[in-house]
Amino acid sequence: MIKHLAVASLLLSASCLDIGPAVAADPGITDTEILIGDVEPLTGPPALLGVAASIGHKIAIAEANAAGGINGRKIKYVLEDDGYVTARTIQGVKKVIDVDKVFAMIGISGSGQSIAVMPVLEKSGIPTVIDVAPVKFLWEPPRKNVFVVGQSYEEGIIHLVNFLADKNPGKKWGLITQDDDYGITVRDGFDSVVKAKKLNVVYSGNYKKGQQDFSSDMLQLKDSGAEVFLAGGIIAENIAMMKELEKLSIKPVTGIFWPGRIEPVLKLMGPAGDGIYAVDYVEPFAGAAGKAFLEKAKPLVSEAEFKGINRYTMTGYAAAKVLIAAIERCGKQPTWACTIAELEKTKNVETGVMAPISFGPGVRFSNQKLQIMQADAATLSFKPVE
Amino acid sequence: MQYLLQLLISGLAIGAIYGLIAMGFAVIYKSTGLVNFAQGEMTMITAYIAWTISTTVSGNVFVVAVGAILAAVVLGLVIERLVMRPMLGEPVFATVMVTIGLAVILRSAINFIWDAYPHGLELGMGRGIVHLGGIGVRTGQLAVIATLLLLLVAIWAFFRYSKVGVAMRAVAADDRTALLMGISATRVHALAWAASSVIAGIGGVFFALSYDLSPAMFQLGLKAFPATILGGLDAVLGSGLGGLLIGITENLAGGYLGSGMKEVAGFAMIIVVLMVRPFGIFGERDIERV
Numbered sequence: 001m002i003k004h005l006a007v008a009s010l011l012l013s014a015s016c017l018d019i020g021p022a023v024a025a026d027p028g029i030t031d032t033e034i035l036i037g038d039v040e041p042l043t044g045p046p047a048l049l050g051v052a053a054s055i056g057h058k059i060a061i062a063e064a065n066a067a068g069g070i071n072g073r074k075i076k077y078v079l080e081d082d083g084y085v086t087a088r089t090i091q092g093v094k095k096v097i098d099v100d101k102v103f104a105m106i107g108i109s110g111s112g113q114s115i116a117v118m119p120v121l122e123k124s125g126i127p128t129v130i131d132v133a134p135v136k137f138l139w140e141p142p143r144k145n146v147f148v149v150g151q152s153y154e155e156g157i158i159h160l161v162n163f164l165a166d167k168n169p170g171k172k173w174g175l176i177t178q179d180d181d182y183g184i185t186v187r188d189g190f191d192s193v194v195k196a197k198k199l200n201v202v203y204s205g206n207y208k209k210g211q212q213d214f215s216s217d218m219l220q221l222k223d224s225g226a227e228v229f230l231a232g233g234i235i236a237e238n239i240a241m242m243k244e245l246e247k248l249s250i251k252p253v254t255g256i257f258w259p260g261r262i263e264p265v266l267k268l269m270g271p272a273g274d275g276i277y278a279v280d281y282v283e284p285f286a287g288a289a290g291k292a293f294l295e296k297a298k299p300l301v302s303e304a305e306f307k308g309i310n311r312y313t314m315t316g317y318a319a320a321k322v323l324i325a326a327i328e329r330c331g332k333q334p335t336w337a338c339t340i341a342e343l344e345k346t347k348n349v350e351t352g353v354m355a356p357i358s359f360g361p362g363v364r365f366s367n368q369k370l371q372i373m374q375a376d377a378a379t380l381s382f383k384p385v386e
Numbered sequence: 387m388q389y390l391l392q393l394l395i396s397g398l399a400i401g402a403i404y405g406l407i408a409m410g411f412a413v414i415y416k417s418t419g420l421v422n423f424a425q426g427e428m429t430m431i432t433a434y435i436a437w438t439i440s441t442t443v444s445g446n447v448f449v450v451a452v453g454a455i456l457a458a459v460v461l462g463l464v465i466e467r468l469v470m471r472p473m474l475g476e477p478v479f480a481t482v483m484v485t486i487g488l489a490v491i492l493r494s495a496i497n498f499i500w501d502a503y504p505h506g507l508e509l510g511m512g513r514g515i516v517h518l519g520g521i522g523v524r525t526g527q528l529a530v531i532a533t534l535l536l537l538l539v540a541i542w543a544f545f546r547y548s549k550v551g552v553a554m555r556a557v558a559a560d561d562r563t564a565l566l567m568g569i570s571a572t573r574v575h576a577l578a579w580a581a582s583s584v585i586a587g588i589g590g591v592f593f594a595l596s597y598d599l600s601p602a603m604f605q606l607g608l609k610a611f612p613a614t615i616l617g618g619l620d621a622v623l624g625s626g627l628g629g630l631l632i633g634i635t636e637n638l639a640g641g642y643l644g645s646g647m648k649e650v651a652g653f654a655m656i657i658v659v660l661m662v663r664p665f666g667i668f669g670e671r672d673i674e675r676v
Contacts, residue, residue, distance in 0.1 A: 043493070043494045043497045043498075044494075044497070044601055045502060045601045045602040046502070047497050048502040048503060051497075051501075083494075176645065205645035206645050206646050207645045207646075207648070207649075208648070210602065210605045210608075211649060212593075212597060212605065213597075213636075213637075215396030215397075215399075215400070215637060215640075216393055216396065216397075216636075216637045216638075216639075216640030216641040216645075217640060217648070219389065219392055219393060219396075219641055220641060220645070223389060235504060235600070236504050236597075236598060236602055239597075240598075247515055247522040247524060248392075248522055262503075264503045264504060264505075267506065268504055268598050308503075
């Protein structure tokens with residue numbers, strides 16, 4: 001009996017070995033490939049961020065593949081479009097995890113979408129690095145397998161309003177925000193500084209998402225006598241607001257938030273956009289780091305993709321670098337558990353596009369350093385102020 | 387007073403754009419009895435084509451205008467021939483669903499053909515600011531108001547005096563009798579789609595000139611649709627005027643009641659008007675004899 005059991009055990013062991021030495025316990029990895037999945041808005045207005053972020057992921061992946069891949073395995077990028085529709089984000093994430101069977105996830109659409117998909121990510125346990133829309137809910141409380149590269153919207157606004165308040169003491173303030181979770185976050189950040197610094201707010205507007213004409217809103221702002229203005233739109237809204245202010249012949253000191261800090265916006269604002277302040281945690285393209293990044297990206301992406309590069313490309317690139325480095329540190333047989341452990345050990349990883357990135361035990365948010373920039377209409381660029 | 391005048395002028399300018407797109411809705415409804423839910427997307431496509439012409443062929447305003455009008459005609463005719471004509475005789479619900487599907491496809495086409503970045507339509511005119519009695523207004527905004535007024539007169543004359551216009555009215559009134567009179571309903575439908583595409587496209591081009599071009603532009607259709615309902619779905623001229631009313635109402639509400647009321651005001655007005663006149667201010671009451 002014992003002899004038969006021993007033979008059976010040997011046969012079982014042999015059959016297991018026969019599967020091949022490269023088979024890992026977790027999906028998305030073969031002898032030659034590692035799959036990384038992503039779901040982004042690739043159609044509709046938010047494609048501006050989704051496409052750019054995916055280009056950043058592609059640049060980091062192309063760079064790693066050109067250097068031989070992750071310990072000899074080439075990285076394959078599986079990208080799904082959610083059209084910025086939450087139900088499609090959930091569907092897309094389930095698809096890339098369950099059907100494409102990717103090894104890790106990256107990016108993941110907007111703030112609302114990544115919040116909605118969190119239970120799916122948590123339940124699956126897949127290593128995930130989120131980089132597009134950092135909001136507190138994604139890292140508070142910390143989830144074992146979900147890491148976030150960036151800075152919170154609220155901190156960004158607080159930093160910007162503090163800067164503008166210190167630079168313009170005793171001035172009258174105006175604010176306009178969008179009527180959604182993004183707008184609420186902007187308003188919360190603004191209100192905390194108003195309370196702390198006792199700012200004199202003379203105009204506070206709240207526009208409906210999708211609004212395109214801001215003539216009456218800006219007329220109200222003018223009528224209020226506001227001297228410092230926080231334009232809480234995203235892209236087209238901020239352009240429309242600045243052009244209305246130009247039409248009304250007023251030019252308050254204006255601050256915008258990073259989702260709208262993309263260079264084509266300045267071209268559309270024209271002279272009205274000159275001198276506006278912005279806050280961000282990625283390097284401006286006009287600086288040395290920005291130029292170096294563009295040089296690096298040029299041979300790695302198509303001409304059309306190169307034209308689609310914006311600040312979200314930098315956030316995507318940085319997140320992908322961190323994820324790839326963590327998988328790489330796991331050696332020849334990476335697993336989810338090892339990748340998560342290595343992500344947690346991430347310490348001062350240099351990406352060249354933002355301050356060094358670190359996580360830690362129980363720390364799932366990289367908490368990037370912020371900087372203030374100012375628009376220069378002549379060169380259509382943002383330049384660091386601090 | 388200046389505050390009020392500024393609100394009125396801005397309201398007229400955006401209202402003229404709504405009005406043009408609303409007329410597009412009405413032309414199709416009047417001729418085919420169909421509500422085209424892809425009107426905003428068709429408007430956006432024409433504006434993007436105008437921008438492409440301006441950046442690749444010539445920035446000359448006449449070249450862009452002629453090119454955009456021709457493109458809008460082709461767009462309308464292609465949609466009618468390939469998408470709408472096969473639906474002739476099918477239930478209205480199915481046909482309306484087809485226009486919704488078409489809207490999604492056209493919206494996605496923007497990212498596939500162009501990109502998600504906002505663009506400015508530079509024609510060397512329309513962006514300048516003039517001051518009328520101290521009120522700042524862009525020349526493009528004045529031009530769109532004038533264009534709407536001219537088109538209102540031209541369309542009134544077209545339906546009243548031209549043979550084709552009378553044929554379109556005949557098909558709208560009773561397509562079977564019109565057929566017996568030798569009028570080709572399919573040809574009238576094709577013409578309606580082409581005309582609707584051009585009129586709404588003009589609105590789109592003016593919007594791109596005064597504001598900018600972005601994949602969110604299709605939402606203009608959502609603002610123009612209430613204007614059509616307000617003016618009367620079967621009233622082309624009424625829809626144009628409905629656009630002006632919506633634009634002014636929105637701006638007055640936004641200026642006096644606050645930003646949040648701006649988007650609500652137009653719809654609130656529609657509810658009130660439809661309670662009194664269910665067929666719109668200028669629409670015709672359906673009379674059924676039993």
